[in-house]
Amino acid sequence: MAFAEALKSKAFVVLVEMETPKGVDISGFIDNARHVVGRVDAALIPDMSFAVMRMSALAGAVLLKQQGLEPIIQFSCRDRNRLALQGDLLAAHVLGVANVMAIDGEAIEMGDHLHAKPVYDLSAVGFLEAAQGLADGKDIGGRQLRGAPKFCLGARIEPWVDDAQCELRLGEARAAVKRGAKFLVGPPVFDLESFAGFMAKAKDVGAPIIASVLLLKSVGMARYLNQNLPGVCISEDTIRRIRQASDRPAECVKIAAETVKGLKKLCGGTLLVTAGWEDKLPGVLDAAGL
16 A cells, blocks of 8 residues: 555554665665565655765665565755755656655754755755645746656654744644645654643644654663753653663563554554664564554
């Protein structure tokens, strides 16, 4: 089933994040994909997340499609101007990649090429407008295309730290939907009660919200996220569970699966983010009953 169809027909879609390799050895990337084919609705391929140089997301999307896994490709407005973004959108359509997610992109300072020049010619919302324009048969300048592409567009809901910023994020989400977004991917959820409060405010957003579930790896990772990722609050009970577990990776898988189960009654789906632990995805899916 195509992802666009799953969004319409399923109450809860399941996505996994598949990061492309930093290099040309695709064996691990392909192997991880094969283990989730038929078990998830789509795989999201980040576009050089956190400004770390990797193989292009478009190449990754084509590779996953060849394995029978429906791809969603991220487009970061950080690295390309409107010419390149539109050209890559046309290329994605020709290569059979219909699912596209717009993001502004994390700051260059977070990555491994600190002297790179950020572009930001378009915002994520501007990108959605451009993609919609292409679908209507015209480029940003209003010039006619020879054949129009079709996409299932999505956007990201950025983290928030207080009620005022939460309202801002909801406004941004509504703006994205108004410009064609059919799905919205939210930040990592660690507190189901807090997320339920957010979803109560988001009822009128107009598109399914897909909550991210980040697989923790260690106590150190949990504490780092608490200190450095806006809006994240991993409870001391969760940290204690990891610290006291005889098999910490297995406990982290269990915690992620419990979060996924809790999300089923709250939102339109989940995105499993493993931060390099893609080999743990089948275990999370098993434990979550997916």
